[in-house]
Amino acid sequence: MTPRIHEPFAKRGGIPLVEKLVHDIDEQLEQTIDAGERARVMAIVRQCLTATLGRPESRAADVENRLAVSYLKPSEVIAQGLVAMSQATLYRAVEDARFYCVTPRGKAIGRAFPAWQFAPPVPELLAPVLRQMTDLPSSEIHAFWVTPVDAFDDLTPAEVLAGRAFESRVALSAAQRGHLAQAANERQGRVIAQLAALPSRSSDLIS
Structure with a gap:
């Protein structure tokens, strides 16, 4: 990213x-x-x-207090205690749209979990958004989360949902701090609204 x-x-x-x-x-x-x-x-x-x-x-x-930009193997998610789940339960959580994973870079198969989604308070806010993305491939799901948005003053939806900036971001403007300081339910609602406003979603509504 x-x-x-x-x-x-x-x-x-x-x-x-x-x-x-x-x-x-x-x-x-x-x-x-x-x-x-x-x-x-x-x-x-x-x-x-x-x-x-x-x-x-x-x-x-x-x-x-920044969000990690790394990717974790399923075994690493479990070993680091980021979820109280077995690996099989973690896979089911992906199927239930509680978390998401991507194919590891440079590989045709396998699972890698973007680490940001396990940082509090993300796990309790993520599912309602992911459930509206079940028809999208994992690469598009991840792209949505990590692409800067003008309406968020160049923050990404992941950062807004978490109320925390990515560790790769050099500095935060006053406007960006304002977005991150909003209440969790407000940040979640704004991310859902941003998802609904995507051109692909708008065309779905029109058709």
Whole structure:
């Protein structure tokens, strides 16, 4: 997976950058609104900028909370304790649209499980979406999950469903953080809506 990512300038700064931006924005507003209203607006601006740029420890925690981009063999899923299932039960879970697997790269047969789907809270949110994809080949199912979406500000449906970014993503914009911070049921609903909006789904509805 190769998400289209642009690292924002925020990485250069922390608190000094926040103060510079607050000063610059305040100067721009000085001739536009009165002092009392400007003070109220700038308090909101400072709060938002500090939340996004001013806490390096939060950014470090965010990196640790990323989704894996790796693929796992069925035996690895079991050995790592990602599911409380036997291998046969894991295969049945795929048939029941609780998880999905793909054919390993470079091979004609076999099963590989994208690791992201076992990260909390994904297992409890995934099935309602997968059940609407049972008519699709596994390659198209995986492509849906890992393809960046304009409506999600270039996040993928997998990231939105999980509320967590992929470990391969360099940085998150404020807009992307907003998507990930939504309640789980809201994120799930938006992913289902995105699936329904795919051209192939739209043509099915028309026909």
